């Protein structure tokens with residue numbers, strides 16, 4: 001037992017941190033926000049130059065091997081810069097295909113996804129809103145992240161996990177103006193669209209959630225840490241009443257509280273990642289904990305970031321709102337914190353009577 | 354990164370679980386499940402000695418001094434099994450977790466030989482004499498005086514809030530050895546025998562009805578010249594080094610007590626129907642998450658061998674658990690309802706959960722209050738400006 005990064009993991013962390021710090025600039029993110037929410041050049045170098053798209057996917061399937069710890073390291077670094085990337089689609093979608101697909105399905109999809117040539121969006125759908133028969137899916141999916149940019153969709157529901165090509169007949173996609181423009185939501189209407197149901201629905205759905213929840217939790221961790229770091233830096237520059245604002249106790253104690261939560265969020269992400277990698281029997285508890293705790297932390301930290309910057313923090317120009325809005329969308333996606341807590345309660349005290 | 358235990362670790366788990374179970378079912382059944390530090394002290398002294406006789410009193414210490422050189426994984430496992438078996442809180446926690454490691458880290462070979470065997474054997478119980486009436490959060494404001502008189506130190510002054518002083522055998526104190534010095538300079542760290550004529554202990558009643566802590570008065574109290582750890586005037590460094598041990602493996606044992614408390618709340622909620630209330634379920638879930646994150650935070654902290662780096666997990670640990678437990682106290686009383694506010698008999702002595710509710714209000718005070726923790730986190734962890742010092 002050793003709850004610290006190995007040398008190799010520390011190296012990956014350093015590499016991805018440097019990569020995003022250099023490339024995922026605010027200007028580039030904002031350019032993507034004005035378009036469809038994907039920085040394609042960044043995505044292409046992430047997949048092709050760094051070769052990181054295959055993390056968490058077995059090498060025999062064309063992936064980079066490694067596991068959820070490494071995937072979390074990547075998502076944390078991406079979240080640090082609110083990078084406009086289809087990482088969630090990759091984390092949930094590719095993992096669903098890898099774990100639940102048969103050989104044909106692996107061959108049909110994984111190559112293109114991992115090379116970055118095919119952009120995948122992942123969405124969890126309410127089975128009641130869907131109708132599936134004879135290989136055709138119908139229904140409305142109102143909130144598909146990166147739904148306009150995607151080439152391929154992985155739709156997870158209790159009816160099964162489906163792969164859908166955007167060019168299939170019966171698919172109509174409409175953009176929605178979305179609060180978090182780094183991961184805009186689109187509405188998909190499916191009318192008898194041909195889908196490929198992944199062979200092992202349970203494994204696919206489990207993989208979808210492991211990858212998706214961890215990606216969101218780790219992004220939230222990275223974003224929270226940024227909110228703290230940026231605010232700490234500001235608090236040392238800005239002077240009021242003849243003192244650095246960071247010297248006031250009301251101010252510094254709030255920063256300390258942020259750090260306390262962030263350290264717990266870090267434990268949560270890497271606990272859940274290890275639990276999945278090690279097939280631990282408590283992995284469900286760990287995943288629900290990570291998603292709910294990290295989303296809550298991110299919302300609190302990004303809110304504090306605005307308050308502790310004063311007026312400048314409320315401007316469009318300052319990046320604080322990027323964090324704040326990403327935090328909001330992470331929190332709503334794939335089960336809000338309250339939903340996850342009720343699942344946790346079921347696990348620790350049995351289902352409610 | 355790896356969380357799982359090896360097969361050898363699991364074998365170790367079997368070994369200690371079996372032994373602890375046997376003790377708690379048999380010879381020590383009468384002290385099973387006691388969480389306070391003041392009842393049945395004589396039996397609990399014997400329990401400390403029983404642990405020692407079987408090599409379980411200080412497993413993380415070096416073998417040469419009565420420990421087992423246990424790995425981190427083994428220490429985690431022992432803490433878990435200790436609580437699972439319902440073994441009572443360790444009354445010599447301060448000796449094993451604070452005094453011992455401090456002597457190991459800063460003491461001379463002679464001092465190790467003099468003090469460690471008694472701790473390892475469970476015969477010497479220790480207490481901590483830091484706080485004074487005018488030195489609480491501002492600990493460096495200590496005024497108790499120590500003066501060298503021939504081959505002895507002579508100590509005069511007063512300590513306060515000294516937990517367990519009323520039955521301890523030894524006390525470590527920080528005292529001002531340099532006349533006229535101020536703040537952290539000029540302090541010396543001394544180990545003194547309790548029960549001598551110059552030391553008077555007066556218990557202080559606590560809000561939960563018990564009296565674990567005391568006033569400790571020193572009037573020409575004495576100890577041999579070589580009772581100091583470190584050098585003369587260097588006591589602050591030793592005292593602060595000791596505080597780092599407070600975040601050691603003992604935190605894991607404490608967490609297991611928290612586990613028992615949360616389980617008791619869940620059981621109470623099931624028994625009185627609160628378990629079907631969605632808000633209560635959500636709060637229990639939150640408590641569960643907090644407890645797990647405490648565990649993994651502690652494992653991160655203990656896995657971090659790079660002590661030079663600023664360790665966020667370690668720096669934030671105290672406020673995290675203290676706040677968590679204070680919230681747990683509130684949850685416990687909300688789940689129990691008014692039934693939690695009455696007790697059978699005419700003793701003002703509370704069962705586990707109401708007592709925890711009351712006691713948890715001290716968790717956010719001792720060992721550095723929540724406010725002081727936030728100052729430390731902001732200053733050491735985030736590099737923010739230090740609090741200005743006044744001159745009153």
Ligand SMILES: Cc1cc2nc3c(=O)[nH]c(=O)nc-3n(C[C@H](O)[C@H](O)[C@H](O)COP(=O)(O)OP(=O)(O)OC[C@H]3O[C@@H](n4cnc5c(N)ncnc54)[C@H](O)[C@@H]3O)c2cc1C
Pocket residue numbers: 480481482483484486488489490491513514515516517566715718719720721722723724725728740
């Ligand atoms: C149950 C219990 C057991 C104890 N056991 C021991 C023991 O065994 N040995 C021992 O030496 N001590 C012991 N203590 C003492 C404990 O460490 C002190 O109580 C603690 O350090 C606080 O000091 P104080 O009580 O003087 O409060 P004060 O320092 O007077 O604090 C009062 C209030 O002011 C706040 N405050 C103080 N300074 C600042 C600041 N700079 N910024 C913001 N707020 C501030 C505090 O947070 C607190 O809310 C124990 C205390 C308790 C409650």
